[in-house]
Amino acid sequence: METIRGRLSLDLDLTDFYTRLANYNRISLDLGTGDGKFALCHAEAFPSHFVIGVDSCRENLHEYSRAKLPNLLYVIASAQSLPHELSGLVSHVTINFPWGSLLGSLLAGDSRFMHGLASVLSPGASLDIRLNGGALTEQGWSLIDGAECICENLEAAGWRVDNPAVMDSHALRNFPSTWAKRLAFGRDPRALHLTGNLE
């Protein structure tokens, strides 16, 4: 699979990947990681977790992917076509402030995306999704209706989803991702936090 460090793309084979994962029993996937700041903060805060940030766009990843942490890896891939090397490994998924086709797949309950996601998860995996009002408005949804639609699609795909929790501008300001900060100080600082578990 294609990984990135700074401006350098590296092809990581299965043997090297498994070597890096040895000694970690919890693997977190940050899907649509953007510039990768959240993944870096997570890896720093939880040295016993291995954190994989995935995004389809490499340009934003140049800065944070330089970090040399043993438990952090950035992968260039589309959420709809996740690398087979991840199969069955991931115990926790975060999707923070998705937009574009990532948000579109959640809203459509796209089976390719849902099956691909399920294929990388380990039994009982957990999920955090943070949705923002502006991204949903762009796709023709209100924040509440969009979140409800995504909850239903996740439940249909086998997730047990809790009631969404509101993130206000204070919560967004304190959340360690670049997009959260932008939203907190922007025109539409509304977000909802969904949590769930694979049943």
Ligand SMILES: C[S@@+](CC[C@H](N)C(=O)[O-])C[C@H]1O[C@@H](n2cnc3c(N)ncnc32)[C@H](O)[C@@H]1O
């Ligand atoms: C609004 S940004 C959020 C970035 C980051 N999660 C944060 O909180 O700062 C949404 C990200 O989703 C990524 N994205 C959108 N569609 C995607 C897809 N189909 N596969 C992978 N990444 C995708 C974009 O490239 C972008 O980096």
